[in-house]
Amino acid sequence: MRRNIFKGAAAAATLALSAGGANAAVVVDQTPSGTFNGSWFNYSSGQNFYVAFDLSEATNIKGFDIFAGGTVQVGQSVTVRVKTDVGGNPNFDSNLLEFGDTIERIDPFDTNSQIAGVDFNPFALQAGRYWMSVSFQTAISRWNSYDNGGPQTTSNQWVFYGNSPGFQANVYDLGYRIRGDVTGVAVPEPGTWAMLILGFGAVGAGLRKRRVPMRFSLTTG
Incomplete structure (x- = not known):
């Protein structure tokens, strides 16, 4: 019975971790609110935009919605x-x-944009500022921008041409949403996990060395 309970708990935990980002909360919301400004090439081997986002707490990132123009379709590869x-x-x-x-799904937004949804296997990020890019594999799909109050600056948008960083001065706010679950719990970095595992191993080895065999003597009267 216990074994079945443990198996059920493990299966539930696996399901929770692998649940798609479609149902996750929006933790960074840059849904366009202004007028359409332009459609920009955004593909892995060429012009590739990065946008800045801030997390106030540790968060499991599960998905990204990009407000896209051009040709986008379910099953299309992204990086x-x-x-x-x-x-x-x-x-x-x-x-x-x-x-x-x-891309797992396409939803309509307005006459210029569709919302292309990508669900990730969850990955944990600590509180802080990060930069993210979700780029297409070809130039036929684009990332749309909207005038929500003026063009972006290097404080919230960079563009890479291959590995060379640059800036497009006339790009307004790129539309996107980042989805995930706020955990509020500090997640150890990979190096910290490695140190913990080594530490536990050392403690276990020490305990094995200190183990004293028990001796019994039989006394007859």
Whole structure:
């Protein structure tokens, strides 16, 4: 009976972790509220936009909605990249995360944009500022911008041409939403996990070495 209970609990935990981001809360909301401004090429091997976002608490990121123009369809491949913030700019040298995914759903928004939804396997980010890009594989799909109060600056938007950072001065607010679950719990970094595992191993080895065999003597009267 216990074994079945444990199996059920493990299955429930796995299901909770693998649940798609479609039902996750919106933790960063840049839904367009102004007028349509333009449609920008955003593809992995070419012009690739990164947008800044802030997390006030530790969060499991589960999905991204991009307000897209051009040709977008379910099953289309995208590349997801996340960078840490270094002095108000994205880390130009490396990505914190990079992986491929696909568009799971397309929802209408207005005459210029469709909402292309991508659900991730959840990944944990601590509170702080980050930069994210979800780019298409070809130039036929674009990222739409809206005038929500003026053009963006380097404080919230960079564009990469391959690995070279740049800036497009006439790009207004790119429309997107980031979905996830706020945990509020600090998640150890991979290096911290490794140290903890090594520490537990050392403690276990020490306990094994200290184990003293028990001796019994039989006394006859």
